Amino acid sequence: MQLTPHVMALIDLALTEDLGGGDITTDATIPDDSRSVAVVRAKEGLILAGLPVFAAVFNRLGDSVTFQDEKRDGDGVSKGDLITRVSGPTKTLLSGERTALNFLMRLCGIATLTNQCVQRIAGTETVVVDTRKTTPGWRALEKYAVRMGGGANHRFSLSDGVLIKDNHITAAGGITNAVTRARRRAPHTARIEVEVKNAAEIDEALEAGADILLLDNMTPEQAASSVSLVAGRAPVEVSGNMRPDTIGDYARIGVDFISMGFLTHSARSVDINMKIETP
């Protein structure tokens, strides 16, 4: 995980909103020179993602916090397992705890959910990918969590890949025009993916030179007949309300990619706690 300036800016927003003018409970009750060790444990089974950002929260509050990691991002962690030990001034540990855990619990939640989806279609060639339906401000973190969970990433931003949807097709005057324009104007390093709704559009898109086809909101049956029609001429992605309990039906018919906004917009945080060890 790269702690880019963007991620650091998000950490700053998070600390600013939680600290405000300071932690009045801790200031009132904890001596300035107290130091402690806290243990971070999983309270349910999970896939770990986000330890570097968890640590960065504490480091932003002071330079004397150290970590002794027992697990690494991408590891499976069982209920009760120790994830890491945090040592430092007690005040810093208590003031940073909630923000650091809020980051970690959400990212582990996404990694864990992704992994469950990947497990459901294990044995197929289909790849689970994320979407741009990420939490605003969090995209790089959430896409990292998807990778830690065993999923793959779709394009990162509007700058990365060409994805021609119905609005673009209408405005450009048809699939052929839209693909031709994109081929001419978009970076040659970007593939061109086109959303198609039926057999005629599949043929038109492929003839126009689409690199990838997106089947949006099709039933498994419709998707299966589309896959037959494509017949390997381009990779096929399905999307639209894909959920853990429905993706198996699509994987079985041989689509190449299932893109799931669900991974990021509907993941719940997993439960992790941090406790000061008593000496």
Next chain:
Amino acid sequence: MQLTPHVMALIDLALTEDLGGGDITTDATIPDDSRSVAVVRAKEGLILAGLPVFAAVFNRLGDSVTFQDEKRDGDGVSKGDLITRVSGPTKTLLSGERTALNFLMRLCGIATLTNQCVQRIAGTETVVVDTRKTTPGWRALEKYAVRMGGGANHRFSLSDGVLIKDNHITAAGGITNAVTRARRRAPHTARIEVEVKNAAEIDEALEAGADILLLDNMTPEQAASSVSLVAGRAPVEVSGNMRPDTIGDYARIGVDFISMGFLTHSARSVDINMKIETP
């Protein structure tokens, strides 16, 4: 909803991550001078929250986007209902759509979930409140969504209220010491809430002058006997894995507040879409 500099900074992070070097699909396929109207519709029943931030995303991209709202934050919206109409340059509408919807869908998700919880305990005096387990960077937005859903807010940050937990009690040498110190050092405008685990702690906290008692991770039975013991001497809050299907048991026994991290850390986004209207 106040669009504070903090919220604007989060919008900027979101647009930066999604726009990068620009929207290569839209740039390639949409004419510069095209203008459109898009309709935003609920694809499931929901409580609306976040229209001002939805609009702010587009406004940050250019000053010629206008809105014709059919609903207001806090309204219940049925599946298929029109929420708002967005008019402006087609390129701006398409480039801002995903980020604006990502904000709106998450905030409506929280408002809707909160409302479901509030409905479950309707008829009781118990109030559903949120926690600090919010998405880092999003606290003000998410707490606003909780209010729109009919819930109430717990303290906003570590600066707002005194909440003495076990770590503070241990460090301060007992409940009495911790409460006394907090009373002396914390702003007199802040109430002092103390986490208690049993009858002895309840009595000690009340005698020390605690304003509110927090029962953490108690069963409904344990909570009921605690409420009897408190006997109205202070408001009582329960917390710890409170979920929509369990809160009824706590409300029935007469606790004053049920605080639910679930409202913000486990809400899913609701489905809303935005479609360019064809002329």
Next chain:
Amino acid sequence: MQLTPHVMALIDLALTEDLGGGDITTDATIPDDSRSVAVVRAKEGLILAGLPVFAAVFNRLGDSVTFQDEKRDGDGVSKGDLITRVSGPTKTLLSGERTALNFLMRLCGIATLTNQCVQRIAGTETVVVDTRKTTPGWRALEKYAVRMGGGANHRFSLSDGVLIKDNHITAAGGITNAVTRARRRAPHTARIEVEVKNAAEIDEALEAGADILLLDNMTPEQAASSVSLVAGRAPVEVSGNMRPDTIGDYARIGVDFISMGFLTHSARSVDINMKIETP
């Protein structure tokens, strides 16, 4: 003192305005490899506040500046006393000196003034507290300085405590309505303080459930009769042009809190200098 992202942002603004394109005097006259030790001394008696932010200014300019503190925040310092020694590149010491001292001199000024006020009412139970009349951008720093001087903090921000003033009362249709609404809508961790002007309002506020009463701009005589009327039913705060030479009159009549904007909006900087030691 917590060096939050907010405080670091203020330091950045300060260095940006003072450094512009660089320190042309130092660049022209000081060799790149020169290192020095500077001593920081009080030029008048003072209460120390702000050493961490003083150090942070230099650290932001380079990582090789070290400090040997002789005093700690909160200490009383006599004229001529050594506060700290700063070692590092001569250029960094000279370029950061003014900004670092500007922070320190102002914060010590506030701590020193606060302490003088606290001394004036020593022996009473009354507590000196600050207000929100702080220097924009500096609130956390200035409230910290008040604590170092022996004062206490009023609410940090508009999010922290409910303070119902005449404008709110008018808009809400009376004290009872305003308090009732606040009780229902504000976080339960916040106390509700109400500004009252006469006996009738005192009674109405207390009956409505106000937690604290604020007597604004009363003479000591008026305040004394109000305190009698309250008769311990709630803590009483006085405010409005409280100055060092008038607070004694209010403390004697037994008010609980005297809030003084004067502590932060009218403090002068104390004199501290920093001199390069000649070898």
Next chain:
Amino acid sequence: MQLTPHVMALIDLALTEDLGGGDITTDATIPDDSRSVAVVRAKEGLILAGLPVFAAVFNRLGDSVTFQDEKRDGDGVSKGDLITRVSGPTKTLLSGERTALNFLMRLCGIATLTNQCVQRIAGTETVVVDTRKTTPGWRALEKYAVRMGGGANHRFSLSDGVLIKDNHITAAGGITNAVTRARRRAPHTARIEVEVKNAAEIDEALEAGADILLLDNMTPEQAASSVSLVAGRAPVEVSGNMRPDTIGDYARIGVDFISMGFLTHSARSVDINMKIETP
């Protein structure tokens, strides 16, 4: 007054610290659709400075606040005079009031104090100038206030003018060396000012080509004899603990500039209030 990005960043810090998660009192007591007019009045005589930043605070919170100014920056305002009328949503007026007034009261305080100093030496040729002892983050605003009060500005930052002090002289190996180096390396648009302590240094500095002499911490008698010695060969500035009641002594002996850190580091805020008009 230019509302530079730097000033806007300071406004953002100020609003962030005061608003936090929102104004819980106003949210609880004021209807969303209430609109009001507020009047801003001087509660003591003052020189006005800062109306544009006062307005910018409200504009940052929403675009529908308007102003009807009765006075302009630089005007003298008597106790009780109306300064401006503010119209807009009641919630915005109440939430922005404190921050906007905190800016205005401090800037008017500096302008007013400066003006008092200027009045004290009226009839002489001496000019009152400020220093770099400004509130960190506030330099452009405070130097503007000095101008509004009738004072002049010394250099804005370390990049603007060369001011060779004792530390530079020591490090460079004497006045002649220091001035020669500065002449060669500093921008040719910058004057070179040298701090001198006695007759020998005055002669050395002038011969080395100093453009301005700074007499630091001299008594009026010492300064008078220095001025005689300089005999018009360069402008002379005095500094060091210059206060309103001592500057007359220096002005009388014909120094060109009196620089006063006091103007900015020891100004108190003047009293201005803002009241919602009742209809």
Next chain:
Amino acid sequence: MQLTPHVMALIDLALTEDLGGGDITTDATIPDDSRSVAVVRAKEGLILAGLPVFAAVFNRLGDSVTFQDEKRDGDGVSKGDLITRVSGPTKTLLSGERTALNFLMRLCGIATLTNQCVQRIAGTETVVVDTRKTTPGWRALEKYAVRMGGGANHRFSLSDGVLIKDNHITAAGGITNAVTRARRRAPHTARIEVEVKNAAEIDEALEAGADILLLDNMTPEQAASSVSLVAGRAPVEVSGNMRPDTIGDYARIGVDFISMGFLTHSARSVDINMKIETP
């Protein structure tokens, strides 16, 4: 051109560095209420790029500056032609002039240079593309200028396209491994481009599934033989010290793309001036 938060942040940096504490010349010589019209003219032939950012600089300084454009981005402009008229407060026009022109002159310089390169290979199928050798902070602006000049964009960032260079090949243990890993892990929307040095590498890369081949630092002869070898199996890009006077040799042999860092790292600004019209 999209004025993203990133571009606005760059404008803010630029204004902060140029305005510092204000424009002391303009403040001293121009009346506050003076308004003017300025004309912006090309002093040499050029391709226009950057009018929106030119305008944004003035708008950031105040909201009452208006523009009457005679040309649009992408237009060819002859020496002496009027580009736009700027109307507003004289002080704002003079204070913003240099920063606004610095943006415009550089962007037009890049567009003009790009256009000259495109003209040199007119009649071939080869496309001139830019690189990531852009001015730090300016990438989106510079790539926009390349498009205005008739060139195309290579990938925007490290997130957009896979470009496997020698370091990656070495670390991955060969071309086949590197391409295989990239295919598995990189977003499926990204093409995979591989740098190849000889015939063996060309074959290995194509067999491994490379989508595009990059011939780095080849002579035209070497490139020609590589193009023959590829025989249309993938698009071919040449790079490495491509300059306006050498690109013709590469275009003639039928490469698909010539990528030129020269367009952005060695463009000179073109000459444009802005003059206040005398009434």
Next chain:
Amino acid sequence: MQLTPHVMALIDLALTEDLGGGDITTDATIPDDSRSVAVVRAKEGLILAGLPVFAAVFNRLGDSVTFQDEKRDGDGVSKGDLITRVSGPTKTLLSGERTALNFLMRLCGIATLTNQCVQRIAGTETVVVDTRKTTPGWRALEKYAVRMGGGANHRFSLSDGVLIKDNHITAAGGITNAVTRARRRAPHTARIEVEVKNAAEIDEALEAGADILLLDNMTPEQAASSVSLVAGRAPVEVSGNMRPDTIGDYARIGVDFISMGFLTHSARSVDINMKIETP
């Protein structure tokens, strides 16, 4: 070179635009625990400028990158010479390489070009100075590079020196008025430079008290006759399309300063590369 908050903000913009959601090529092909040493070499002769900012780019990405410098800023470096060795995680080296080199190549380009200009007029008393025609956001860096190349700096910003141009003269009602106002209102530490076009203006400016004269767009012959006319009464600066091949003509006639926008607006980047060393 001072790594001010402004420079760090520019580095953050640069990394944000290049890293986006991460380096997908490096992530796919380089093992997490790989560490490497990279060598940075000049590919042409150059004057070095910018090593601290080169290093700062890598340090911003992680704290475990170290440098072993073989050259220092200001050194002349021959083609093929080793500049520095960079050691650290291979992923960090590859992800930061382009941004770090983009900074270094541009700054060395400016230093090198400046040095060529300085060499051309070696033996004269004339000084080559830069202008405010710098790349927006880069001013401090570029002016530093000019100094490293042996040039001198003109004023840094609009706050630093008074430069009265034709627009100011017109608005102020003539040279005498403009100079008089500037003398009265601008900081006394700033020199006053006036643009003059002919003999009459030269005399008027000098009589009004101008400290420096600027001859804009004069031929060498015109400039020579102006210099004669000034006759040492003030330093003389020439500007306006000064280029490396024309400055000799101006230096020979004895002007004091030649200001060249060319140094910064038309410098090309020099070629420097960074290669991972194979073990």
